[in-house]
Amino acid sequence: MDGHRIKQTPILVLIATQPRLDCLLTVSLPSIAAQTRPADRVVIVSDKQALSVSDVKRIKSIVTTVEVIVLHNKQLAGAAGSWNTGIDYINEHYDSGFVAVLDDDDYWDNHHLALCEQEAHNAQLVISGIKMINNGQVITPKMPTQLTSEDFLIGNPGWQGSNTFIDLKLLNHAGKYSNGLVSCNDRDLAIRVLDLFPLIAFTGQATVNWNINHRDDALSAVRSSQKLKGVCQFYQRYQQRMNLKQKEQFFNRIEKLFKWTRDEIEKELRTITSEQSTKPFYNKKNSHNPKYPSA
Structure with missing residues (x-):
């Protein structure tokens, strides 16, 4: 894939939310709006209830230079069904592109999408490093340089929701997300994608900020x-x-x-x-x- 073509390849941002409007408005969406390489479209899928007209207006007031689509989960409840609802929408409107996933309570550095696009010239999957943020303090970043399916059987070596930048066709080939899987969606998807032996690029930079242990309703909470x-x-x-x-x-x-x-x-x-x-x-x-x- 040459440089000219990658510049024409759409980048579609995908966010699943419970909804948590406060997180969207103050954490994830401002970082999308600040990207030096703007997304081509932002797809937000609300899980438990549809967002109101006024909520959608507030969302769109944050991201003003990119088209924002707000949907309600049409599949099984949970993040996987919400993501799949968004992917189905993307498939209806795009034949190709890269899907960049962002959790509603995480945020990207402002050059994240530009860096991923740069590394995607000859890759189907681009993985950036992750800075874990605990109570405002940055923990040593996860900086993966290689990944195999077997890595994800035990734990997660560094490919999670918010540093997912994946070719749409590869995502569909792998089967998208597993509807009804309550957690471990990142590991489940990683195993199925890596089983296909895709072309992977690693940015070598930690441009993703993962907020941990900051909400009682977080899946990462102790004894959740x-x-x-x-x-x-x-x-x-x-x-x-x-x-x-x-x-x-x-x-x-x-x-x-x-x-x-x-x-x-x-x-x-x-x-x-x-x-x-x-x-x-x-x-x-x-x-x-x-x-x-x-x-």
């Missing part, structure tokens, strides 16, 4: 019930690919970060398995690479 359910769903899907050492590392990480023990996870897993005997958590229409069928 949503995190527990999502972890169980993820383990159910990928446990057959894990060896004994990887399983031990998987459980140790969850207990260290989120204080859920292996016994608690396995108890919740039994509950989920029972529920899914009649209704699977994911939409089979968006099921993924048949090489690795869901558990």
